[in-house]
Amino acid sequence: MTRQVKVDLQQGEAVSRRKFSIVLGSLFSALALSERAFGRSGATAIPAGEDEISHSCEVIHQVVAFKANHKRVYDALTDEKQFDKVVKLSAAVQSGESLGNKPTQIAREAGGPFTLFGGHIVGRHVELVPGERIVQAWRVATWEVGVYSIARFQLAEEGAGTKLTFSHTGFPNGQGQHLAAGWKGNYWEPIGKVLA
Numbered sequence: 277m278t279r280q281v282k283v284d285l286q287q288g289e290a291v292s293r294r295k296f297s298i299v300l301g302s303l304f305s306a307l308a309l310s311e312r313a314f315g316r317s318g319a320t321a322i323p324a325g326e327d328e329i330s331h332s333c334e335v336i337h338q339v340v341a342f343k344a345n346h347k348r349v350y351d352a353l354t355d356e357k358q359f360d361k362v363v364k365l366s367a368a369v370q371s372g373e374s375l376g377n378k379p380t381q382i383a384r385e386a387g388g389p390f391t392l393f394g395g396h397i398v399g400r401h402v403e404l405v406p407g408e409r410i411v412q413a414w415r416v417a418t419w420e421v422g423v424y425s426i427a428r429f430q431l432a433e434e435g436a437g438t439k440l441t442f443s444h445t446g447f448p449n450g451q452g453q454h455l456a457a458g459w460k461g462n463y464w465e466p467i468g469k470v471l472a
Contacts, residue, residue, distance in 0.1 A: 292328065303355070304406070336444040336452060336455060336456045340458070340464045342437055343436060344438060345437070348438075349405045349431055359392065362466045365466035365470065375393045375395070395397070396417050399414040399415055399424065408430070409428070424446065425445060426445055
């Protein structure tokens with residue numbers, strides 16, 4: 277059973293960086309995430325305490341290759357104008373799905389908010405290392421208020437291109453297949469087209 281984490285934030289609430297840091301700390305603690313879990317040499321198990329940590333959890337892990345350097349891939353994920361092109365080419369928009377009418381907004385600093393896909397996806401940047409790593413507290417607007425997941429994008433040069441290693445955890449139980457397909461159709465495929 278996946279353990280859902282609720283934080284005390286109302287949708288659309290302006291949040292100070294201090295409050296966000298406190299909330300994020302409790303989110304990491306509840307998800308049992310640490311530098312060891314996101315270590316540069318790969319994920320490792322964290323010893324579990326009695327009845328404190330779920331021993332089964334859906335996790336999405338995807339590896340994608342792009343024919344563009346890591347700076348261009350990072351910019352496609354963090355630049356409002358470029359990501360807006362991604363949204364327009366996404367499977368959701370191409371299918372005519374109604375996502376909302378909010379503009380794409382992406383802060384360029386850690387702790388800053390983002391609003392994507394017309395407001396259907398919202399969250400905050402936990403960590404931004406230009407050209408290398410993006411970690412986000414990420415949520416679908418229709419999830420129960422206060423439920424956030426963690427999305428991690430790790431970029432590495434691979435020849436003339438970039439290998440993106442992606443992991444997503446902490447989302448509501450049972451949504452893994454839907455979200456995994458969404459990352460492919462709404463992120464990786466349109467990013468590939470934008471960078472072509």
